[in-house]
Amino acid sequence: MKPIKISEAVVRRLPIYLRFLNELSLSNIQTVSSQELGEKLDLNPAQIRKDLAYFGEFGRKGVGYNVDYLIEKIRQILKLDKTMNVALVGTGNLGRALCNYNMYIKDNMKIVAVFDADTSKKGTLINRLTVQPMQELSDSVKRLDISVGIITVPAAEAQNVADQFVAAGIRGILNFAPVVLKATPGVRIHNADFTAELLSLAYYMDNINGSKEGDETQ
Amino acid sequence: MKPIKISEAVVRRLPIYLRFLNELSLSNIQTVSSQELGEKLDLNPAQIRKDLAYFGEFGRKGVGYNVDYLIEKIRQILKLDKTMNVALVGTGNLGRALCNYNMYIKDNMKIVAVFDADTSKKGTLINRLTVQPMQELSDSVKRLDISVGIITVPAAEAQNVADQFVAAGIRGILNFAPVVLKATPGVRIHNADFTAELLSLAYYMDNINGSKEGDETQ
DNA sequence: TAGATTGTTAATCGATTAACAATC
């Protein structure tokens, strides 16, 4: 009832928790404290407790969190119980790799349709999916109940693809192209921007042990 | 001289600025204001001015920023003038895609060596690079002056690979595996974690227009 | 009971935004 706004930072940490909890569960560990989670995930224990407390009282004082129960709860929060259908546009190296991946995405999402603007690729098979031309995108999205779009086209074409996704009624986009995309407010865009990660990595690398010498910029 | 600490958030925005400036430069646009940048990049103009001002006075009051000059400056800040050599471990779909990519990485980084723990892959060619066994990693890193490592192995093996990178003297790691890695303080780790992006995307997608109904968690 | 650990409030820290004098 109380409409407490949950910050993005919090939501972004949930998958990190979930992953590690899954590891623990596989090792048959039944209980974990915020202290232990914090150590393993490089986070402050208080932050972890606070994050989880936004969604309910999942722990037991003096004991900690039940691993499997917490997994179940986080999966509910992230809506990983229901599967979502995904369309991917752009069958370059990265796009094809993602199609073949699929195991990772399987957690709750499944690529069910693949598109490419290059009509010469029409009909090509990628991991049992037939590459379709862009003209079929809107129809397929509706017919296959696709709610998420993945963009793996060159930067220059990404906004155009995003527009087509939005027009087709998609509600979430995972964008691998190195551009800032615009969409209507109802559509959520997440960026998987490893080129930016690589560029900013260089910034931190010249200083051997954290201190800089002779750098005019600082 | 004054050792002002520049926050991560600031450094992470620099590549975003750089990209858009490159677009402007290609369109022969010579000047841009923080206002225009803000509109295109969905950022507050004051934030952009503040970010840039950490590194120097790059703009002209009443005029704006000279596009090419700003590009040059940001490239200096991010150290994109010098090329860095990169090693990649894990020649699955994603690893191979990245090797074939390379154009994007070319900005300042070049994959010069590829490794895989699977010895049956030894000698395989990927985009003109020969897959090497892990035993050769340390030697190659030193011989080829490699300073960055890319990890595209399964989660379970990622920490082991990271440890080997660190032992070999690498100073920056781009990690694609869905785990939190530990490294010694001198080594910088950036995560390219699209599976986490995908998981958190689902969270935001059930609410058609931002308001939720009947959700017990909030 | 004593020890441990949560959930939560309060304190701190940091980042974003607003405002405006300086100046092109």
Place this chain on the structure above:
DNA sequence: TAGATTGTTAATCGATTAACAATC
């Protein structure tokens, strides 16, 4: 000169951390 826009300080906002009562 008038209009525009920076660089920067101050105000605001939000997120992280510390602290501790509640309680298992």
